[in-house]
Amino acid sequence: MxxxxxxxxxxxxxxxxxxxxxxxxxxxxxxxxxQSKGKLCCAKVYKEARTRSFSQLAxxxxxxxxxxxxxxxxxxKNTKYGRKETEAAWKNSEVDALxxxxxxxxxxxxxxxxxDGVLLMEFVVDAEGCAAPRLNDLRLSEAKAREYYLxxxxxxxxxxCAGIIHGDLSEYNVLVGSxxxxxxxxxxxxxxxxxxxxxxxxxxxxxxxxxxxxxFAPELIxxxxxxxxxxxYASGKLSTTSELTGSFEQSxxxxxxxxxxxxxxxxxxxxxRTLARKSLQS
Numbered sequence: 001m002x003x004x005x006x007x008x009x010x011x012x013x014x015x016x017x018x019x020x021x022x023x024x025x026x027x028x029x030x031x032x033x034x035q036s037k038g039k040l041c042c043a044k045v046y047k048e049a050r051t052r053s054f055s056q057l058a059x060x061x062x063x064x065x066x067x068x069x070x071x072x073x074x075x076x077k078n079t080k081y082g083r084k085e086t087e088a089a090w091k092n093s094e095v096d097a098l099x100x101x102x103x104x105x106x107x108x109x110x111x112x113x114x115x116d117g118v119l120l121m122e123f124v125v126d127a128e129g130c131a132a133p134r135l136n137d138l139r140l141s142e143a144k145a146r147e148y149y150l151x152x153x154x155x156x157x158x159x160x161c162a163g164i165i166h167g168d169l170s171e172y173n174v175l176v177g178s179x180x181x182x183x184x185x186x187x188x189x190x191x192x193x194x195x196x197x198x199x200x201x202x203x204x205x206x207x208x209x210x211x212x213x214x215x216f217a218p219e220l221i222x223x224x225x226x227x228x229x230x231x232x233y234a235s236g237k238l239s240t241t242s243e244l245t246g247s248f249e250q251s252x253x254x255x256x257x258x259x260x261x262x263x264x265x266x267x268x269x270x271x272x273r274t275l276a277r278k279s280l281q282s
Contacts, residue, residue, distance in 0.1 A: 006045050007034075009116045016043065016120075023131065028187055033131070036120060041112060044119040046091045046187070091117055097164055097189040104162035105240070106155050107182050124177045124184075132182065135171035135212065145216035151181050152209050153225050153244065156202070159183075160233055161240050165190040165198055169205035171212040192233070199230050224248040 003011055003019040010016040018035040023042065025031075032043045095114045098121070102108055110122040124132040140148065152174065159166065166173075166189060173185035192198045206226030214221040223246035231248065232238035 004032075004045070006116070006118060007043070010043075010118060010120070013115070015113055015115060019043075026185070028185075033123060034120075036112070040123045042109065042121050042123045044094075044121065046117045046119075091187065093189055094185075094187040095119060097186040100162055100164060101159060101183075101186075104158050106158045106162070107177075107180060108186070109182060109184060124175045124182050126176065127178045132175040132177045135174045135176060135181075138176060140213075140216045142217045145213045146220065148176075148181060149209065149213040149217070149220055152183075153206070153229075155181070155183060156205060156225075157229060157238065157242065157244070158240055160192055160202065160229065161238060163192050165192050165195075165202045166205050167201045170208040174209075199234075202226060202230055202233075 001019055001021060003016070007016050007019060014037075016034045016036050017038075020033040020035060020040070023031045023033050029044045029046045032045065034041055034043045036043075092114075095111060098108050098111050102110065109124055112120040112122070114120070126132045135148070152169075156166075156169070164186075166183065166186060168185065168188050169183070173183065175182040175184055190198055190201050192202070195201075203226035206229070210220055210223060210225070225244060225246050227248040228244055228246065229238065232242055
């Protein structure tokens with residue numbers, strides 16, 4: 001097929017020899033199969049903000065920072081320059097997440113290059129060498145559903161231990177490759193320690209895959225890995241070798257509201273005393 005204009009720089013620099021076909025069109029990007037240096041790869045072309053349909057963008061971008069303090073301030077103030085940097089951060093976040101997760105042992109597509117808003121990465125194939133199907137395209141046996149479910153739960157744990165939450169995980173962005181499940185589509189990946197919505201997104205990711213696999217193995221619906229995983233993470237006890245049970249018991253111990261208020265009052269008094277001392281010294 002004729003190479004779209006977005007590939008001009010990659011073709012000129014010898015990174016893309018030929019655009020073979022368009023693989024899919026998503027809410028934030030179009031994906032092509034390309035020939036690069038003699039082998040088939042995927043090229044993900046990110047859509048501009050004005051044409052992208054991904055909703056509730058702000059909650060995913062919370063906690064993301066620019067490359068320096070000036071960029072971060074501009075992003076927070078939503079200036080013209082800040083919007084440009086926010087757009088760049090949105091695109092770069094997937095590249096960063098894919099590399100981080102690959103280093104952490106999560107099965108994601110291998111990154112080859114990223115140029116002018118185009119991400120060159122591994123073309124994930126099935127056992128026959130064809131484009132790997134998504135989970136949603138398959139009909140699973142109960143045994144296979146349980147196997148894949150536990151595999152994804154372990155991947156979620158590995159991701160969280162690396163400080164990342166997918167944020168939009170479902171049967172639509174998991175490929176069934178020749179070597180197992182491959183997690184894709186990570187531009188909305190969430191910083192687990194820097195986003196106030198992290199717990200909700202982690203639990204939602206788990207709920208999504210639980211609902212899907214529960215169609216084939218109904219007993220999975222009764223599990224509660226999301227809350228269990230987050231509790232271990234929040235308490236600093238989550239590790240890549242944590243033994244999960246799939247159950248969660250909500251604490252019945254009432255919150256010590258009075259104790260919390262005393263701590264707040266104490267901190268406020270200390271702060272006021274510090275200001276008073278500084279005023280006397282000046």
